[in-house]
Amino acid sequence: MSDSNEFENLAMEYMDQLYSTAKYWTRSEADAADLVQETYLRAFKGFGGFEKGTNLRAWLFRIMKNAHLNMIRKEKTSPQTQDVEEEVAINLSPTNASYLDTLTSKQVEDAISELPQSQKEALLLVELEGFSYKEAADILSIPVGTIMSRLSRARKTLANVLYEYVRKENLITKDTENDKHSGNDKHSEKEVLQKKIEAP
Amino acid sequence: MNDQNVDLNFPTSMPSSSCSFGNTNIAENEMCEQAQNLFDQVMDGETQNSDIVSAARQTLAECEKCQNALDIQLKLRETMNNHLRVAAPQNLRIEISANLKRMDLGKLDITDFFPPNV
Numbered sequence A: 001m002s003d004s005n006e007f008e009n010l011a012m013e014y015m016d017q018l019y020s021t022a023k024y025w026t027r028s029e030a031d032a033a034d035l036v037q038e039t040y041l042r043a044f045k046g047f048g049g050f051e052k053g054t055n056l057r058a059w060l061f062r063i064m065k066n067a068h069l070n071m072i073r074k075e076k077t078s079p080q081t082q083d084v085e086e087e088v089a090i091n092l093s094p095t096n097a098s099y100l101d102t103l104t105s106k107q108v109e110d111a112i113s114e115l116p117q118s119q120k121e122a123l124l125l126v127e128l129e130g131f132s133y134k135e136a137a138d139i140l141s142i143p144v145g146t147i148m149s150r151l152s153r154a155r156k157t158l159a160n161v162l163y164e165y166v167r168k169e170n171l172i173t174k175d176t177e178n179d180k181h182s183g184n185d186k187h188s189e190k191e192v193l194q195k196k197i198e199a200p
Numbered sequence B: 001m002n003d004q005n006v007d008l009n010f011p012t013s014m015p016s017s018s019c020s021f022g023n024t025n026i027a028e029n030e031m032c033e034q035a036q037n038l039f040d041q042v043m044d045g046e047t048q049n050s051d052i053v054s055a056a057r058q059t060l061a062e063c064e065k066c067q068n069a070l071d072i073q074l075k076l077r078e079t080m081n082n083h084l085r086v087a088a089p090q091n092l093r094i095e096i097s098a099n100l101k102r103m104d105l106g107k108l109d110i111t112d113f114f115p116p117n118v
């Protein structure tokens, strides 16, 4: 088997994941394609140095993070509010999760693109790609504690931004606003949550 | 692994509206905030510490505000997974595969694609 065949057999299965993340990191499908291509070519070039049996997926994402930094440097266009740790309100304004049921993909994508780059990176690695805090910290070359704080801020910001979208569309009815004390419709969700919390 | 950041001294009985004993709003927010950071860790599979998990479970059972916040976090995860996953374009797959083979054959080097930075 040629080297490229071996590499492709191991690495190509992660392309959709890399591409999804790249799309929101770069906010452009063309840039995402370039970034993913650069990631694969650099990874193949450096594949001899990859320790077989370790986490290839995390290794590819780390290469993509570095390639993205190079891309930004080359273009001399800093992504929106990069490295700014914006404060958000402590309280979520939404009081019921049901507003999230009515969203379109466009709204979710727009809301993601409103996040500061540093928060977006942490959020997508953990939420979308399921990396552990430690893996995400290694990929982004930041401490685990920083991952946790960025993640927490990103989640709150995203929840609030999406809530504003829905409010603006007047899709939250007075009923929903007043529903916070009834809680009846949340019965099954509550069971799911309890299971989640109780899971080993 | 991140347990050192978690304060386990949660109140053992709480009113249903929030994590507070009639304290000021600031203290109430801080307690809910602390509880919600803990939920994040449980939700993200970052802790197996049974004290933390049971503190999370108790808080969840007793604080409506935290319950709502966790509802939203879990729904947010579902929403992101439903809306943000995209497939890489097929032509990108083909292009990358072709370029890897050309690199393998020594016909191209990485610098042909991406000149080194100055």
Ligand SMILES: [Zn+2]
Binding pocket: B018, B019, B031, B032, B033, B035, B063, B064, B065, B066, B067
């Ligand atoms: Zn609370």
